Every structure is written in structure tokens, then in C-alpha cells.
Amino acid sequence: MGYIPVVRIPPVLLMHLRSTFPLGWRGIHGASHWARVAGIGERLAFENGARLDVVRLFAFFHDSRRIDDGHDPMHGHRGAELAIALRGTHYEIDEAGLDLLVEACQGHSDGGTTRDVTIQTCWDADRLDLGRVGIVPDARFLGTRAARRPEVIRWAYEWSTRAMRAAPPPPASPLPAN
Numbered sequence: 001m002g003y004i005p006v007v008r009i010p011p012v013l014l015m016h017l018r019s020t021f022p023l024g025w026r027g028i029h030g031a032s033h034w035a036r037v038a039g040i041g042e043r044l045a046f047e048n049g050a051r052l053d054v055v056r057l058f059a060f061f062h063d064s065r066r067i068d069d070g071h072d073p074m075h076g077h078r079g080a081e082l083a084i085a086l087r088g089t090h091y092e093i094d095e096a097g098l099d100l101l102v103e104a105c106q107g108h109s110d111g112g113t114t115r116d117v118t119i120q121t122c123w124d125a126d127r128l129d130l131g132r133v134g135i136v137p138d139a140r141f142l143g144t145r146a147a148r149r150p151e152v153i154r155w156a157y158e159w160s161t162r163a164m165r166a167a168p169p170p171p172a173s174p175l176p177a178n
């Protein structure tokens with residue numbers, strides 16, 4: 001029986017992120033990736049005690065300011081800035097939670113690990129969704145015990161690749177081929 005996550009994010013925040021996201025909503029760094037990171041993060045958080053609100057918010061902010069699906073080293077910092085800017089108008093969180101969210105967003109693409117279980121859970125959830133780009137998550141790059149368990153890696157990989165297989169083919173170009 002697979003784990004069924006319950007992803008909650010304020011609709012006003014989701015609408016804002018959707019209307020301002022610079023890249024493809026259905027792309028590799030778009031909404032389905034955010035939803036899976038939230039779901040994977042929830043599974044990890046229920047096991048390891050990470051702050052669930054931070055993990056959920058990280059999922060929706062961390063790639064929200066990407067301007068390139070490839071090399072974009074500052075996107076986490078821009079995502080953190082957006083999280084700071086929208087706090088109080090689009091979602092609520094306490095000071096300690098905001099600090100964790102900002103640090104998690106800023107450092108998520110540096111490839112490191114941290115001793116903070118909430119931040120590490122955010123990063124692990126992101127890394128566990130690599131199946132969508134054809135990569136099997138490597139336990140050596142995961143920092144929480146919950147994330148390194150083979151059945152969790154298998155579950156996340158299956159979810160990620162299933163989503164990729166289910167994606168509809170891109171629309172045909174309106175321009176004539178030449």
C-alpha cells in the first residue's frame with residue numbers, strides 16, 4: 001500500500017505562484033514537481049519529525065523563481081526572497097519557520113547536507129524526485145535516515161517516473177517543419 005500524501009497550500013499562494021512562474025507550468029521544475037516534493041517531504045516528515053509546514057512551503061517556493069530549467073545557480077535565493085515577500089499576505093509562518101524556509105530554499109541546489117532535520121528533509125524530498133529526469137536517487141546524497149531507506153527511494157522513483165510516463169506529448173508546432 002503506497003503512502004498517500006495530503007498536500008495543503010493556501011490557494012491564494014498557489015495562484016500567485018502559477019501566475020508569476022517564469023517557466024513551463026508542466027515542465028520539469030513546474031507544479032507536478034512541487035506537488036511530489038511536498039508529498040515526498042510529508043512522508044519523510046511524518047517519520048523524522050521535520051516541520052511539515054516548512055517542508056510543504058519549501059516544495060512550492062524552492063523552484064518558483066527559476067528562469068532556466070538548466071543552469072540557474074541563484075534561483076534558490078530568489079525563491080527565498082519571494083517567500084519572505086509573500087509572508088503575511090499569501091501564507092503565514094512564525095519567525096523560526098521562515099528562517100528554516102529561507103535557508104532551505106537558498107541552499108537546496110548546492111548539493112550539501114545539514115544537521116537540521118527540517119532543512120535536510122526539504123533537500124531530500126527534492127532529490128528523491130529525480131526520477132522525472134531519468135535519474136535514480138542515490139542514497140549517498142540523501143541526509144535523513146527516512147529518505148535513505150530503499151523502499152522510500154523505490155516509492156519516490158516510481159511516483160516520479162509514473163508522472164513522467166503519464167505526461168501528454170508536447171503539442172505539435174504550429175509552424176511548418178522545414
Ligand SMILES: [Fe+2]
Nearest residue numbers: 033062063126
Ligand atoms: Fe526542485
